[in-house]
Amino acid sequence: MGQNRIHHHHRGFIANLGYFFTRWGATGHAPLSNMFEFTTAFGMTLVAGFIVIYALYKTPVVGMVVLPVALLIIAFASMFPSEVSPLIPALQSNWLAIHVSTVVLAEGVLAISAAAGLIYLLKVVDLNKKSKQRFWLEAIMYSLVLVVGFVVASSYFTLTGYQSDFTYVDKEGAAAEITYHMPAIFGMHEYEQLSEDKMTPLMETPAVVNAGKLTTVTWSLIVGTILYWLIRLIARKRIAAIFKPFVKNVNLQLMDEIGYRAVIIGFPLFSLGALIFAMIWAQIAWSRFWGWDPKEVWALVTWLFYAAYLHLRLGKGWHGEKSAWLGVIGFAIIMFNLVAVNLIIAGLHSYA
Amino acid sequence: MSLTDLSANLLYVAFFAYLIAAIVFGGAVKGNKEGSFQSEGRWGKIAFIITIAALSPT
Numbered sequence: 001m002g003q004n005r006i007h008h009h010h011r012g013f014i015a016n017l018g019y020f021f022t023r024w025g026a027t028g029h030a031p032l033s034n035m036f037e038f039t040t041a042f043g044m045t046l047v048a049g050f051i052v053i054y055a056l057y058k059t060p061v062v063g064m065v066v067l068p069v070a071l072l073i074i075a076f077a078s079m080f081p082s083e084v085s086p087l088i089p090a091l092q093s094n095w096l097a098i099h100v101s102t103v104v105l106a107e108g109v110l111a112i113s114a115a116a117g118l119i120y121l122l123k124v125v126d127l128n129k130k131s132k133q134r135f136w137l138e139a140i141m142y143s144l145v146l147v148v149g150f151v152v153a154s155s156y157f158t159l160t161g162y163q164s165d166f167t168y169v170d171k172e173g174a175a176a177e178i179t180y181h182m183p184a185i186f187g188m189h190e191y192e193q194l195s196e197d198k199m200t201p202l203m204e205t206p207a208v209v210n211a212g213k214l215t216t217v218t219w220s221l222i223v224g225t226i227l228y229w230l231i232r233l234i235a236r237k238r239i240a241a242i243f244k245p246f247v248k249n250v251n252l253q254l255m256d257e258i259g260y261r262a263v264i265i266g267f268p269l270f271s272l273g274a275l276i277f278a279m280i281w282a283q284i285a286w287s288r289f290w291g292w293d294p295k296e297v298w299a300l301v302t303w304l305f306y307a308a309y310l311h312l313r314l315g316k317g318w319h320g321e322k323s324a325w326l327g328v329i330g331f332a333i334i335m336f337n338l339v340a341v342n343l344i345i346a347g348l349h350s351y352a
Numbered sequence: 353m354s355l356t357d358l359s360a361n362l363l364y365v366a367f368f369a370y371l372i373a374a375i376v377f378g379g380a381v382k383g384n385k386e387g388s389f390q391s392e393g394r395w396g397k398i399a400f401i402i403t404i405a406a407l408s409p410t
Contacts, residue, residue, distance in 0.1 A: 023355065023359055054400055060396040061381045063400070063403065064377040064378045064380075064381050067403065082360065084356050
């Protein structure tokens with residue numbers, strides 16, 4: 001019976017690899033080239049990391065946190081265009097597969113550290129007492145609801161077929177066009193509205209900001225906040241408190257160990273993918289190893305953060321709750337790098 | 353059905369399988385009254401198998 005189960009697992013992984021390489025064959029490149037493909041792969045590597053952890057520690061509670069987060073990530077991914085399109089010239093390289101697959105794997109593993117940290121915090125933070133910890137734990141739950149807000153807002157405006165066209169001047173000073181799929185809260189630099197009877201932007205942004213994507217983020221904030229308060233009103237307690245009964249039997253030492261192990265595996269992978277491989281490819285594609293592109297800067301910030309995590313844990317004895325907070329903050333930085341840097345700030349990595 | 357359509361449909365399947373696995377894991381955790389943090393139990397095993405099955409389409 002046990003052996004049969006193991007065989008099922010092996011078949012699942014072989015099918016997964018089969019799917020990945022079939023899509024690779026169909027598109028002619030590694031399916032990691034835009035926000036849809038990268039974010040879907042991120043959800044997948046997160047679950048893959050969990051499977052390894054589960055096989056080692058048999059801890060269902062980690063699955064109870066990781067799987068909903070993976071669901072949110074996949075739902076978030078599905079809001080981006082999923083059509084197969086030819087690669088832009090800068091991406092036509094074998095380094096796409098090498099660099100991006102290492103990064104996505106590293107981020108999936110590092111996210112396990114955040115999941116273990118979140119479980120740790122849900123157990124130790126006293127929700128009946130006013131404290132900074134209670135505030136920030138609830139802020140984490142609020143940010144997860146914001147992702148649901150993004151999915152709800154995107155789905156609603158897609159279903160209603162909302163479209164509004166604008167012309168604007170990009171950061172190189174060239175004329176360009178953009179179509180908003182949500183009512184425009186922010187206008188692009190020196191915009192001119194082409195569609196009639198559609199919402200006029202409340203404010204114009206500088207050329208370095210993608211106002212279309214900023215509008216999407218703002219709508220997600222609005223809808224997510226409404227959803228958050230609806231949940232609070234219905235449950236009549238903080239969202240963190242809803243999860244308290246699920247973590248009462250959690251072994252804190254084990255969660256601390258899982259969080260730490262995830263970082264010691266994820267950190268070297270991230271160093272390799274996001275810095276070393278990235279720099280090699282940058283040299284090939286753009287004739288420089290480093291150019292202070294927003295994505296490069298935030299990859300460095302992420303790397304420095306996890307280096308500090310290891311330093312503080314190994315050198316200063318930051319175990320337990322402090323380590324758990326660091327794991328969660330690391331994930332927040334990864335998500336900021338994925339969402340804000342890719343979508344809002346115009347740079348060399350704005351492919352979606 | 354093209355490969356692209358197939359992958360999109362399989363992503364839906366994976367999404368709902370993850371959803372079911374998450375609920376089953378929640379049930380496994382709630383049902384674990386022994387206080388043993390590493391006791392996966394029957395529901396934990398079922399949820400794990402669903403997770404792996406879901407991973408294959410994505």
